Amino acid sequence: MAMHQHYNDDRGNGFMIHLFPELRRRIRIAAAQSNLSVQEYVVHVLDQTVPSEAEPEQERSGKLNRAAVDKLLQTREAIIQAHPGQIFEDSSELIHRAHEERNRELEQE
Numbered sequence: 001m002a003m004h005q006h007y008n009d010d011r012g013n014g015f016m017i018h019l020f021p022e023l024r025r026r027i028r029i030a031a032a033q034s035n036l037s038v039q040e041y042v043v044h045v046l047d048q049t050v051p052s053e054a055e056p057e058q059e060r061s062g063k064l065n066r067a068a069v070d071k072l073l074q075t076r077e078a079i080i081q082a083h084p085g086q087i088f089e090d091s092s093e094l095i096h097r098a099h100e101e102r103n104r105e106l107e108q109e
Contacts, residue, residue: 020098033083048075 019027031041079088 020094022094022098030083 027042028038031038034041034044036044
């Protein structure tokens with residue numbers, strides 16, 4: 001499975017990404033609830049989300065079609081069922097708050 005190819009790279013090649021603390025916390029919680037390490041959880045989510053190179057170009061065009069909407073709704077339902085009772089905040093609000101926090105940090109420097 002692609003999951004093992006990504007993180008068992010003996011050459012030391014990796015992928016680093018900086019995340020806001022709140023998102024890191026949510027990822028750690030979701031990984032624990034799924035009985036996965038954070039790395040396994042992130043690789044699984046990315047493997048399910050990022051289109052494979054074999055997908056036709058029209059499916060990766062970014063345009064919404066009925067199949068894309070159906071897949072999105074199925075994914076949403078799977079997430080809700082995997083995390084019962086968990087309330088997910090509006091991501092645009094999280095981004096807005098993070099932006100404001102960063103601006104305050106920059107003003108203090």
